[in-house]
Amino acid sequence: MTERIHATYWLETGVDPQLAADVIAGEQSSGTFVALPTETPELKARSGARVERLDVLDRSDTPSLPGGIEGKVYTRCALELSWPIENMGPSLPNLMSTIAGNLFELRQVSGLRLTGLKLPQSFARAYPGPAFGITGTRRLAGVERGPLIGTIIKPSVGLSPEQTAQQVRELVAGGIDFIKDDELQGDGPHCPFDERVRAVMRVVNEHADRTGKKAMVAFNLTGDLDQMKRRHDLVLAEGGTCVMAVLNSIGLVGMHELRRHSQLPIHAHRAGWGYLSRSPQLGWDYAPWQMLWRLAGADHLHVNGLRNKFSEPDDSVIAAARSVLAPVMPEAPMAAMPVFSSGQTGLQAADTYAALGCADLIHTAGGGIFGHPGGVAAGVEALRESWVAAIEGVPLDTHAERHPALRAALGFWK
Template structure:
């Protein structure tokens, strides 16, 4: 028996659930809306998708999504479908068309969400996954244990090259581990990419010469493929150790092709994730989505943060981080590093560490660092001390007695 791809869904349908599942399987493989003489039993056995599991969860009276067939009752189910790899080959772009293609538009579907994807070994052979992951990132950043303490250049856009470099100067002098561009910062006329990289890396390299530690800076090089390659080469030439890509902007082919070129860790931003996920009745769970991007080459993946400024719950954030830390495939772990951000301070450190049981992560705080009353260096130290307390299971207020920056931070981390 050949290799198969398995995808799991939450399905809501006004049709008979078994019939709706078969329609989805047919639409996404060898079938169409009318029986054709060329779709022989032999062809269907060879290339047809199979309904592997269908479990009824509950029934409701109104559909979750507009349009489609009308019914007096709508059934919600757990559905798993499988496909032979021979239908598409070990190809991530074609995988997306297969598991997340026209099935969302079917009239039988009044709700559909992808909850899991299981891929066979041929995908791991075709895609190398992250080049650096957790261990490679730690080595380049010089952080052997604990989280990478990080921040984001703010304001998102509008700073000049000189103003950006000055912000970085304060951060690296304060001992920051990780700095990233905002996803909105690209190659604008006010802060051109090449000039920004050269100025920032001059500051980073000078501080590394003094301290012996080089902060990791993730420069946002999102663009077309040739632009990304050229920008990567400039970062590398300036001594940079990380680059950033907005996944939904460059697509799977863009990331995979860039991964083949890159000699640096790829910090993957999920900008636009909300339109894929915010409705519980449509789109993706994070676990299967991030697995595909890890295969394509992402070393770091954003997961939001606890008590964040967005709509995502803490439970969802932790589930996302656990998914990034879990093996991507049973036979090839492809470790990647979760990135916590969005309204973060040291107040989230204890809960984050307790929920994950590990500090293999990047914790980025903007205002939580820059807002410190005695300056950026104290803000960096306060966030680091909060994590030391978390990992030693010491109450934050108790640990603050031994750290003035942390004690002062507790006055504005509210």
Template sequence: MERIYATYWLETGDDPAHAAEVIAGEQSSGTFVALPTETPELKARAGARVEQLEVLGHSAQPSLPTPVSAPSGRYTQARLTLSWPLANLGPCLPTLMATIAGNLYELRCVTGLRLTDLQLPPAFAQAYPGPAFGVNGTRRLSGVAHGPLIGTIIKPSVGLSVAETAQQVQLLVDGGIDFIKDDELQADGPACPFDERVRAVMRVVRAAADRLGRQPMVAFNLTGNLDQMKRRHDLVLAEGGTCVMACLNSIGLVGLTELRRHAQLPIHAHRAGWGYLSRAPQLGFDYAPWQKIWRLAGADHLHVNGLRNKFSEADDSVMAAARAVLAPVMDSAPMTAMPVFSSGQTGLQAQDTFTGLGSADLIHTAGGGIFGHPGGVAAGVQSFRDAWQAAQEGVALSQAARQSPALAQALGFWR
């Protein structure tokens, strides 16, 4: 029988073995009282199983507020692995999410819970096609065969008109940028409507492609309802665009799945809101299992934050997230997507990013790190590119800067 396996960090004031059984029952065939219809045969066929329970430690206080104090006065932390028969739900991502990350977070016996790993049977890969483009398709459409895609985000995030946005894009493509994305805050606001923005930006991009012999990739943020997203995708396609962007936590699994079915362009997936799912270490998700679900749903690019970022995430967590995006979803279905590094990035992070990932299959975006260059946007793009070339060649930035005026100048303002 094919089964789904999920591993959790669990904290409980109850006996951990009893808490594990409560969780297994709640997330499968059981409820808060014994029912005659939950026969031994049904439970053996449909019940979740406790596959592993390893006690890790104890504490005197619960990690999360709880209405019931631990009878023993202590709280136990454990590693818990549960499994479910695929027959309970079939290869359905929304029901999978309800199964592995549903009511179990709310149980009284749970004072801390975090999903840390997820293993899925091949049926999910048969039901969901995963990324249509991934690394290879992104490289083909952007014309960047080797090294990272050097990218940026339109800044300021909001407040620019359509014409001003197109002017920013003009500076970037003239400066040799590989990848440009809308900010997650800019989709179809009245001050910068989506349709007008796409048409104005693509006029600039098409002209640049004629000069450069390749077309910089622009990820237009089409986040909206299903009909809006499909129509916006079709406009980008008609205008010759090569990428669309969506905010995952805004559109949901159904939104991304249906967009993937419709799309003929790579989907740049933004994780806006990730902090409310992950920032408390005793609650929520690790990135590795979370991104696996979204890759199955069709994400071609996935944000992973960046080293020494402006947010709260530690560098080891960022690199673990990026490596997860490049790892296979399962042995039979690699479905690799492209990790996207962002958040307060400059060329100073290039070497450590390259070393930590062990690959240049990535998009590295810098907003202020490019737009803030004292020599202008073109110098900002060049300095970022030169920093990455130095990283790949194992050359120190200070040495590389002797041959690159743009990089030398950047080292004076990058922080």
């Protein structure tokens, strides 16, 4: 039996919904804007996309997007399409073109959002997925249970390698588990990548030699493919345990090739996610989007955070984190670690834990750590103790009575 790819969409159209669905199916497989003699019934049966389901949800008097065919009413539907794997083979770049190519700009479409994706097993055979995931990350970071307590080096840019290393020195002395470059910090003249890695790893390695605890640092190696490979090799040679890449900047091919080369976990940043997702009538849901990046090899995936500084609501954040923890497909779990960030403090720990039911995550706080009145070490301790309280089911104020660093943090977190 032929393997098929299934994708679901929220569709809005000003024309007959069945016509719009057929146009999308044809555009994304064997058809074009006019009937051609070479698109025979046999060819369509073999290679054409199928409309598997089309359910009317509701209607609107106005279109969500401009530029479409005007209608008296705009029908909103749940649409499911499927394609035979033979159209493209198990290829992530060509999958992207098929499920999210020339659909969104069709005149028959006044709104379209990719909401779900189901892939055949051949993709799992072609793409091994994360090399480290949750288990390997915990092993390298030395954190057996609870979340990895992390932070981001700030300011985003402008610090020298020595200034960056000084911030890292304070963090590792305070017991931090995880540190990441900001996505804007690359290889600029103020802080060259090579100098930054050597300066930071001297601090990390010296601390590990003294204490036995080695913080995981995700160095942002985003760049051309040869640059990323060379930068990875430097991090590995200096004793580093993680690298970071910005997904929308390097693309699926860059991510897959980095995964093939890498001997370290890949921390995947989703910078630019808003332009794919912020309009509810256009773009992607996170669940299908992250599947492609996990198959390509991402070990950690950003999901924003509860009560964050951006526009994403809490239910969307939790749905994103659950999708990262869920299997890509039943026979290929490919577990990755969700990364919570953006305006985070210990105040979100209990709700995050309750919503996920586990602590297999990285919880990063910048100002929530660096802003502690008792200093960085107290900030790390306070965030960690907030998670102890969350996992043990103890109210934060009650737990703070026995932990001065947490008690002090409550004053400035709130």
